[in-house]
Amino acid sequence: MSEPKLTKDRRLPGFLRDTHIVTIIGLMVLVCIIMMILSPSDFFSGKNLVSMIFQFPEYGILAFGMMACMIAGGIDLSLVGIMNLSGVLAALILKNMVQMDGTTVLNPGMVLPALILAIVVAIVVGAACGAFNGFIIGYFGLPAMLVTLCGLQLYTGLAYGITGGPAINGMCDAFKNIANGTIPGTGIPIVLLIFIVVLAAVVFIMKCTVFGHEIYFLGSNAKAAMYSGINTLKVTIMTYMFSGILGGISGILITSHLNSAKSSNGSTYTLLTLLIVVLGGIHPDGGKGRVLGVTLAVLLLQMIANGFSLMHVSQNAKTFANGCLLIAALVLSVVLEKRAEKKAAAAS
């Protein structure tokens, strides 16, 4: 259909007009330059790049869950709890089904069924935890921040109750390989492939499905969504389920990565994922943001963390630096928004 009146937008492609994305790319370049000056040989070595790839998928996937909930106008602080509960259950299944003597598997025929069951259970448990969050938030109209904070305690407590405290260690090599191995003959980490598949699924859901659009509608204006005939309770439950499923996948990855499952793994990830999504341009009030921004923010944060460890900066200093970044990202998002509003006002 050609309409003479409706002129086609002929400016830069969408993502380059998004100030957040431009900012992140700028910051990535900045980190590269700084690392080039400080320790060029280490940072750009192939070995270092591969080590980075092994690290970010587990929290990167969590960040997508956080992103979906924040776009829907909420937040998911329970993700780390879901991740550990799923991880602990997966580890438990593997330990019980696959009999080991040291590192030797005594019943190799059980490895594949155990792996599949562990993964399915982790994802189903993640979905169930998420659905529970979503139901409490949507049905009773409680603030997502409080509900998911309670959820974090609840799921962490459950995981602790199951392990009884000590970590579950020493799963079979096939499981360890998920997050530590490479695709045979290529040297490409399996986790990278998993991350890319998850990323593609997230992009597809957010952009090409009714559900994805409904998440944006809900976050932009929950009341208008209701008046537009969108079942807001259903969308809320589905959003947190989606987030929970990603938490479950992440649970598999971190348990495999550390070859150990306990209730307190990855406890810094709650803040880290929050930092990633805000930096990635997801508006704290909901309704706005792109998967691309979050993906770039995941990479940026990995680069910064990696830079810090190459320079032997202490964990405390890293935490401090992340706090500063989070504040800066929040302030920046408000400043950018105000500027955009002024521009829009001047243009009209």
Place this chain on the structure above:
Amino acid sequence: MSEEIFLKLEGIKKSFGGVHALKGVDLEIRKGEVHCLAGENGCGKSTLIKAISGVHEPDEGSIWIDGEKVEKMKPMDAINRGIQVIYQDFAVFPNLTVAENIALNGELKNKAKLVNWKEIHETAAKAMEQVGAHIDPDVKLERLSVANKQMVAIGRAIVNDAKLLILDEPTTALTAREVEKLWAIVRNLKEKGIAIMIVNHKLDEIYRIADRLTILRNGAYVSSGPISEYDQARFTRDMTGKDISGEKYNAAASEEEILRVEHLTRSGAFEDVSFTLRKGDVLGLTGLLGSGRGEIGEALFGIAPAESGRVVLNGKEITIKSVADAMANDIGYVPEDRLTQGLFMQRSIQDNTIASSIRRYMKGARLDEQGMEDATKHWIKEIGIVAPSPKPAVRTLSGGNAQKVVIAKWLNTDPKLFILDGPTVGVDIGAKSEIHGILHNLAQQGIGIIVISDDLPELVQNCNKIVVMRDGKVAAEVDNSIDEISLSNLLIGANEEEVESK
């Protein structure tokens, strides 16, 4: 009323980034008069109030208060000179008590470090007495009715030595009885020599209270004078700049019934409501606030379903218990508050347009982006939304265009029954008549149209049938031969015999 002038504005101009909100406005307010400021939405009334209260400094023009020229006025200067504005939201603190709301300002102004509770209660009691309202000073504001919150806001203004009290659309959320009470208070304050400026554009209300009137249009001064110099025709002409043709909508007679509502009841909202809508009808549903007019729309759309009664749509009896039920029966609904209920302001025109019909665009596993864009372009052209493309965010649109987007959202679902609550509130006059045109077209295509409104001229001109609600019941059903004054009387239940004998 004396001839002494309290406030005088001359040639006030103000622009915001190239938009001329005020293009040289004159205004004179005398001591002890009730002065009405009238004009269509967007005519600059709010900007003018902000200029008077020191919020916006005018770009040009001068302000005299009590004979003294004031330069570079700040909000605190205006307050110190006795100018008090009561905005539509009253700017009260809901979590504080009546007494605290009334007296705390004064305490702050005196730069007191400690709160003197005895004094606060005395001040509050005095203010309530002056206003003539009886409200428990220890009740928290959030527990009061809208009318009582307004009383508290007025009381607070009086305590702060108001010499000019500006009321911004004070009657919008009041019932008829509350409006009368408010006018009694206004008259009482007027006798004390306080000047009162009321922003209002409802002629019937203006006649009851105002001494003089100033009309603005598109940011410019149009006319000013005693209320006796204005009749209906001049008032409308000065407000809108056109002689309203007075041409009314008439449906082609048809016996084909689209909607029949029988004995619809929801306790506490409406009771035993029955009406019929035939093909071609634009049915008006009116009544005062609290009469149940809006609630019927919400019941037919399933937001607050009716408890009993029958609804027959196109010959089929339907049950509406949820929004999903209503949509399954092809009912569309434009809610009363466009900003909070109707639109996703941050999202694009396209997203808003397809929000209620998105499921139609599933092509296999994914959404058909092109199909959604084409549909949006179709409606942009079809109902005349002024926008360069489907992509800009709705918040960049004017009120009229934004409302057309809400309408497009529902038209894209192919409704058989289309209910609109306050379809032209906050819409400029041009877009208003365009929206009415759209509705007439739809009605002629056989879509049932219900317009819920308290804008009486709108109803009389655009509906061929008007159902009047009072206290939750149908008070009358009239056709468009009724004049606005009789309709207004029907609304408040005055001169009942006289009207019914017509």
